[in-house]
Amino acid sequence: MRWSVALAALWALLVFATGCASKPSRFYTLSATPTTPAPPSTLSVAVSPVSIPAAVDRPQMVVAVGPNQVRLDEFNRWDGPLANTIARVVAENLVARLGTPRVAVSAQTLSTAPDYRVAIEVQRFDSALGEAATLDAVWTVSRTKDGKAQTGRTTVREAAPERSHDALAAAHSRALARLSQDIADALRALEGGGR
16 A cells, blocks of 8 residues: 555656656747948838737747648747837838938837838738748838828748748748838838938
């Protein structure tokens, strides 16, 4: 009897210890993509809060496992709210692409009203391990002084053949670089037309 109680206690301790030794979470971020700096400019730009689909608005990476199935990856997470990270990366990319340090995620951080405002609505932010990262976003650039605006859509699929979450984060960063370039081009077109 004592032997079976001791064995049961040992088994319970082993199960408990195994549960406590679960694998640690890994955290990923999106980053600005280097580019050839644009000529210096004094433009000021405010990137509004980005809206993203509710399905990916969570700390865990949401990974496609089939045409109609996704998995929340509990051990692979974003380092912060995805909408905030996307806005930050777009702002950082615009600094280089427009040649101005006066790009902020919130107009409140600029000393004066911004010359331009950027609004982004992400329609799709899909991740498929070993395949690709897909971004589909509708965006609007508007000039503050007269309200003239240009709206566009950026749809990009960046290959991520390496079956890793690092590769997915890098592919999403490249997709955001493409989005940022489209926004910078629209802003330059508005700026050229406003002179």
